[in-house]
Amino acid sequence: MTPSFPRDFLASLYTAAVRAADPLTGIRSHLPARPKGRTVVIGAGKGAAQMARALETVWDGQLEGVVVTRYGYGCETQNIEIIEASHPVPDAAGLVASQRLRAAICDLTQDDLVIALICGGGSALLPAPPAGITLDDEIAINEALLASGAPISAMNVVRKHLSTIKGGRLAASTKAQVVSLIVSDIPGDNPAHVASGPTVPDGSTRHDAIAIIEQYGLKLPPACIAHLHSKAADAPRPNDPIFASHHHHIVASAAVSLDAAAATAGHQGIDAVILSDSIEGEARDVALVLSAIAREIEARNRPFAKPVVLLSGGETTVTLRSKTGKGGRNGEFALAMALAIDGHEIIVLAADTDGIDGSEDNAGAFADGGTVKRLRAAGLDPRHLLDRNDSYSGFAALGDLFETGPTGTNVNDFRAIMVR
Structure with missing residues (x-):
């Protein structure tokens, strides 16, 4: 059964992950x-x-x-x-x-x-x-x-x-x-x-x-x-x-937190798969790989059957291409995911477990198959935002920032990708 409020569902997994890292x-x-x-x-x-x-x-x-x-x-x-x-x-x-x-x-x-x-x-x-x-x-x-x-x-x-x-x-x-x-x-x-x-x-x-x-x-x-x-x-x-x-x-550690998030998903009737607690690499490149897995699930029910939520941790990186953009690695991941899942029944939460993504005031952001369309309707070019490392501005304009304030712990990135 797909949750009626998928963002609340993903946020509950984040909360469980942070609580486990107390x-x-x-x-x-x-x-x-x-x-x-x-x-x-x-x-x-x-x-x-x-x-x-x-x-x-x-x-x-x-x-x-x-x-x-x-x-x-x-x-x-x-x-x-x-x-x-x-x-x-x-x-x-x-x-x-x-x-x-x-x-x-x-x-x-x-x-x-x-x-x-x-x-x-x-x-x-x-x-x-x-x-x-x-x-x-x-x-x-x-x-x-x-x-x-x-x-x-x-x-x-x-x-x-x-x-x-x-x-x-x-x-x-x-x-x-x-x-x-x-x-x-x-x-x-x-x-x-x-x-x-x-x-x-x-x-x-x-x-x-x-x-x-x-x-x-x-x-x-x-x-x-x-x-x-x-x-x-x-x-x-x-x-x-x-x-x-x-x-x-x-x-x-991230491993314990992801286990807690997976258990919380199961209690709500959604299968969860932990891909890894130690994913590294460019945020936008990791997004391309994980989006491909999510689209494969959506189209062919493999390697996992939908509905399912894919969980992962670790620490991605961002090579700065611009000194004027705002946002951290989780926002960059979410924006790259948005471009890769445009039009698909997939929703994503990417956030830092310490409550701050980079130097801004948000933990991360939500993205889904309609994010790109909404950005363009707001007069923003998502590809241009990504090229300027300016994910924060895009998600702020849509009201899609994920804001928690300082959590009091830090086991790094938390990513939850739900294929509906």
Whole structure:
């Protein structure tokens, strides 16, 4: 049976996905033992404030510390200080936050415990350039990466080798035991890639960062390139003895959220298929592939019978073709889908689980087989909008933006495609 209100149906799946990513459940399940000494909390990411609040509700003992989140994403906490800074491009407030996090743990002893609350967005919120590199240089790095179309894992390899806090360096600055509780927004859930791994090292090298810069033709400040060619850019290795007593846990992820969305669809009488929780690539290219699958279902009832909803997660990318357009990767995906499903009985919701798609105020957008016709009736050329990376303007004109506000978590993209 096809839902009478398909947008409400798709929105309910998104809500279920976000609810399943509530950090409270995962944090409660992975609480470390209380230490002899102090327990200090540090954290970074778009859901870090909500993670801090959740930890305070379940921790039996004294807590202190500081976390940084995006402007407008803070919440009230008891003893953990919340700092707000800029995302997706760093600012001076983030620089101060990086210094505060390091200062909070650098004098701790082996009797103390650091609980690190890490989630997506932490890379931009923790600018900490090495000597010879300025905050303006780090801003230029982020802008170049965001415009490059590189996958998030590649971006974070570059970031962690141009930082004094990422790539495990923050955790390496303390003698205390460090337990990292991580909400993963990374396809594949590699904990060292979330927020560029301030507390979890990985095996990537500065030479890997140089290769990524060359592969994507990134134009970075000369000081950054010089730093990468020096041993000062080497990050600590995972087998460094300083990490011997450290532990990390993934407390929420896209896989769990998609399972919850699929279960919700089933309860409403619609079969759901999870295609993948780790889809990457250009948003418009992913749209072409997924639209082809949806049209095949519509025309031939294969590889799945309709009605059905196709669910997927991961993180697509957008290579910027214009500096004037507005919108994020989910809006770009939805607009490309609209062009590919024009005239078909297919409806799409694409949205970021943190509630903000790119730098605008929407989580994503709805698109369907009539979107293109409605855009043209409004005097807008959908192909021109896509060419200018201006999906936001198009969906705003139609009233088809999907707006939720900050959700307090971040397990990356959520896409639901219903074939009626």
